[in-house]
Structures are given as structure tokens and as C-alpha cells.
Amino acid sequence: MQDKRESSGSPPADEANARVDQIADAALRLFARYGYKRSSMDDIAREAGLAKATLYLHFKGKDDVFRAMLDLLGRRVEARCREVMAMPGPFPERLAALLQAHHGQAYACFGTGEHLVELKAVMNTIATRELQAFEQIFSGFARELVLQAERDGEVTLSRLPTRIEDWIAGLLFAAAGAKLGTPPSPGDYAQRLAAIASIFAAALAP
Numbered sequence: 001m002q003d004k005r006e007s008s009g010s011p012p013a014d015e016a017n018a019r020v021d022q023i024a025d026a027a028l029r030l031f032a033r034y035g036y037k038r039s040s041m042d043d044i045a046r047e048a049g050l051a052k053a054t055l056y057l058h059f060k061g062k063d064d065v066f067r068a069m070l071d072l073l074g075r076r077v078e079a080r081c082r083e084v085m086a087m088p089g090p091f092p093e094r095l096a097a098l099l100q101a102h103h104g105q106a107y108a109c110f111g112t113g114e115h116l117v118e119l120k121a122v123m124n125t126i127a128t129r130e131l132q133a134f135e136q137i138f139s140g141f142a143r144e145l146v147l148q149a150e151r152d153g154e155v156t157l158s159r160l161p162t163r164i165e166d167w168i169a170g171l172l173f174a175a176a177g178a179k180l181g182t183p184p185s186p187g188d189y190a191q192r193l194a195a196i197a198s199i200f201a202a203a204l205a206p
Helices: 013-034 041-048 052-058 062-085 091-109 116-126 128-151 164-177 186-202
Strands: none
Touching: 013 041, 013 052, 013 062, 041 052, 041 062, 062 091, 062 116, 062 128, 091 128, 091 164, 091 186, 116 128, 128 164, 164 186
16 A cells, blocks of 8 residues: 555655665565576565565656666775775785675676576666676776885786786686686685685786
């Protein structure tokens, strides 16, 4: 049953944003559990504990919910990445923590990864802009981390035969490749990310 605020028109901005995040969070859980195709707007409303009509106050359809879900995940990942950037420690450990904060956290949100292939295909089809923004979160923080490490004398960028952007792109490809084959558990994936960090950090060692 709708309350008076829902039936009287558009809710205040803060309330609307909170409701959008509530729906996006429910969609994240649902898509992780059943995938995109098997999740309906009715399912999302039920998972969020809302009337279906309330969903349509904020979203035109499931594609819009999916994009909002990716945006919410991106904000959570970015917040965790900022925490990592403020942490002390040697460069290889911080790089591993950054990979885990971004790639590991996103992977863990989708459980065992059973629906990752489908969800990634959906991202590439209907959420290209959001996916690019999500990847840029990591690229920006990785660049900042490397430049910090160079100022502290922990790495030597002149050792790279390519640009730092290519080194970061390699990290992204390696993190994606670590999920191929039988989907690893979140713990196994975290170990793979740590190994990737060690290898890529060694390439920059003075």
C-alpha cells in the first residue's frame, strides 16, 4: 500500500535517492542470486520490500534498475578504494589491497560468480557508460598509487617499456582473466589478485 508521499507525486530528492539505492541494492542481491534474465521487476519489488508501482516512480524498466545497481556498486567500491589509499604499507601490499577493494569486492557481491558471464554481457549491452566509469575508478586510483610510490622511492617508472596507462590496462586484463574457467571462490580470487599484484609490482621495483 502506498503512503501519502508516494501517491502525492515526486518525493523529496534525498528520499528519492535513498529509495533508488534501496531498489538498486535489492537488485544487486537478486541479480547475484538468479542472474539478469530470470529477475523481473516484480521480483525486484518483492526483494526491496516495495510495491511494484513504487519501482516505476523511479525506473522505467529493468535496464534502468541494472544501471542504478552498477552505479551503487561503483560508489561502494570507490569508498573502499579511498580507504585503501589512506592505508600505510609497502607498495605491493597496497596494490594488492586496491585490487581486492575494486575487483575482489565487486566479485564477492555476485556470490560464486555463477552469473558473471551473463551480467558482464548485460553490462556491455546496456550499461557501457556505467561500466567504463566503474573501470575508471580503479584506473584513477592505481595511477595515483603508483605516482605516490615513485615519489617515495618505492618504484621506478623508467623501468617500464610502455606508458603507465598500459601497465594499468594490463592489471585490468589480468584481474579479469583471473576469473576465467571454473569460477573461483571469493577467497581464491583474492589470492589470485594478490599474486597479480606481486608480479606487477615487481616490474616496477627499483
